[in-house]
Amino acid sequence: MSFRVWILFLLQLVNISLADHYKGGTLSWKPTNPYSLTSPVEIIITERHSWTFTRYSCDNNIINTLGVYNDTQNATTATIICISSTATCTSSLFQNISSRLYCTDFTTGLQISTGTYYTKQYLAINSIIDVASRGAAWARETLTNEWSLVTHIDVTPISGKINTSPVTASLPIFQLYNNETSVIQILIADWDYDQVVRCRWSYQYSLDECGSTCFDLPNAQLNSVDCAITWTPVLRSADIANGLTQSTYVVAITVEDFVNASSTTPLSSVPHQILVYVSYRPTNTCTTRPNITGFPRRNLACYYARPGTFYSFTFQGRIYCLNDSIVEFISTSPFRVQKGNIFQQSNYTWAVSVSWTPLNNQTGLQPFCIAAVDNKGQTSNQYCVMLAVNGSNPSLTLPTFVQSTASPVGTVMPTQMRFSIQATTSLRRTIRSGTYIDIYQLNNNALFRRLDCKYSPDVYFINSTIVFFIHNPSWSLGVTYFITMTDGVATSDQYCGVEAAGFSNNRYWRFTIWNSAMSSTTTPSTTTSTATTHTVTTRFLGTTTYNTLYTTTGIPAYTTSTTTSTTSTTATTATTTTTTSSTKTTIIHTKIFSCNTLISTSKIK
Template sequence: MQLLIILLVGFITIVHGVHFRGGTITWRPLNNTPSGSTAAVQVRERWSWNRITYPCTDATIASYGTLASNTYTYVQCYTGSCGSWTNMDIATNCTDYSAALIVSSGEHYETKTIPLNISFSVGFVSGNWLTNLVIGGNNQGWSVVCRINTNLRPDGYINSSPIAVSLPIVYKQVYIPQVHVVQMSDFDGTDILRCRWATSSGNINGADECDGVCNGIPGASLIYNNCTLVFTLTNPGVYAAAALQIEDYYSSSSTTPMSSVPIQFLFYGYAAPTASCTTPPAIIGNLPNRACIGTPVGSNVTQYIIVQVYCPGHAITD
């Protein structure tokens, strides 16, 4: 699918600078069976941006156009055994966008040759987050950090990092308790996954994982085992940044994660509707909301999403 589907009812387009809208870094070995002294590791980066700064359209996607090219900024190594890491350009191929949310998103993959039995942390550290944040506004910087670890697992294989997914911007009504689940998965199907808040220090990465948006959702709590955020937004028209780390453990008794990957995204607080429509739309049909759909790499996919609107005279904007 080319368009990022966002369900909005009765909202207007809202413009806010500056340009960063969050992202993630993940990794996996191309072959998890160790052979020799190195491993080919595929590193994936995904970033979301202000669409005014980095435009994306259907034509951009069809032509494999890039976002944030020629910025001379990179995913760099910050702690650990950095000798084998070469900087990874943050320019990505645009994969999806939302005109209503003014956001463009893209992904980029690189295969790195990394020695076995080392670990290190890489990150995209720069500025500026958008200005209209309840915590971390005023053009403060970002830090998105990932732990790569090629030490062999207890079962003798090379580990793969977890993956977490989210829309770059999620709309939530203010003054109502919200429960939001971040989906986690792992190529190593038996791993125990947990998520935690990103922190500025004292973490497995040995680095600042969140910079200006640490504790970016006031009063929020986090259920670590299933990555569920519980919070109430109290600032209409203002964004709150969620900065999380997803970590995989070999077993429920393990105390040290095998890897740690970031996911950072935004909540936007909107005021309660003043008109007659107070019931939000719902995704209906064969697939439930948050369904995970697998597809072969490089294939074209057509997926139908059926949405029910419960208020006469109201429509859906994607």
């Protein structure tokens, strides 16, 4: 038997023993200390793989106890190998990885379980290599075979530090209906927040980034910036020909980071491969998908988590039709997340508890995604966040009564256009939608003006200050306004863009438009027909020196008011009337509005 025939025979054996079980995954890497430039450089490679549930069985006990999680039909584990030239792989000092995974998530209804593993490697500084995890075992329903995950690693120092690859996240499978246009959102983030991250379809040529699953979604559109796939699902013609009423596709994308927006040479690349299940909408399904709530922060954002701190949440899945119920939650979780069992909270709501204590060696970006699944197999939209373990926690400093870190407050001129507020860290423009600065009238809570912080050219981020302008405001004289900000208006210029909490209380940031008709000096009329002179009391506006530390113009809120009176006598008496003056000083109070990001009294599965 020739050598070539023998190799083909062995590959057939591998295909038979490992067939029909792979369902997607991702690879990423990071230096343990990006500023340590001594060779070799210690990095951590994170792998995450999803499998057919019957092949890789998992339950909450296995997850919570870090129990055995292996292929029930074959002891072979997924491996990661260097695929660059032999000389390059050897000089890089990379060692092949072959380790069992730890189960983190599972769903019996969608027949998927997911496991992860972290491995340390010690690479020679300046090494540039490509590593891959490959096999020939895609789940049978995908009508594909070979799978390939490839990540590009470059440990050449840039500006005194080692780069960190992007991190990706989503549910392992999306459930869609035929002919209903949908958006598949992939969460992407980079610890090196000063770099640009983009998505693209994976390619088979050159490095073979996706095996036999490249460009599997027909006519799908990928937004390279938001990493969102827009697609109108259809069934495969092959599945229709075989009498099937459902199809399962593979999404294979690659996420890369660049030194700037004009660069075309990636610093690193990471794969992200998932499944999309398409079927006809059953006649008995609710027209409204289930909904999921429970996370203290908004979808797709980045939040701070402190190592050694216990976090607990309760996620609720809600249904909107009678006789429906939530039967399970599907998730993508960090290592060592503890999960409880699903329980019913009300006639329309089911819940699951989740808790997590991040470890020091989990410093970096840790994604978490979750969705609810009803008894008809219909899933809610996914809810994903990126957790920056051991990052810094930004906050806004808000005045209670008068201007200090926010300006202006108090009484301002009708021409006021410039506003500003301070944060505790350097900021940058958010990349997330749904971040707004709103101005309301206090007397009726009517929205006066809204600024979209992702797009508006009237919002600026200067170091740790947010500055925004209201052009041609047409303020109402004498009316008090208040300002609110949503989560994420203040986004840290580091890590994955950790978001500060917003504020919606109408007491935090108020200002009143000066009305000259209400504030001018009034002198009662006098007559000359009598010899009597009257005592006239006047109140005038005090003056104060403009504080150059303020970031806006207008009438300062810190004022001195003085009351005086004239002394007069009448023609018939010698009585003298004397009044005293009084001074009123407004005191500045400030309140630190902190984003204590993930602490919650709730609990999760």
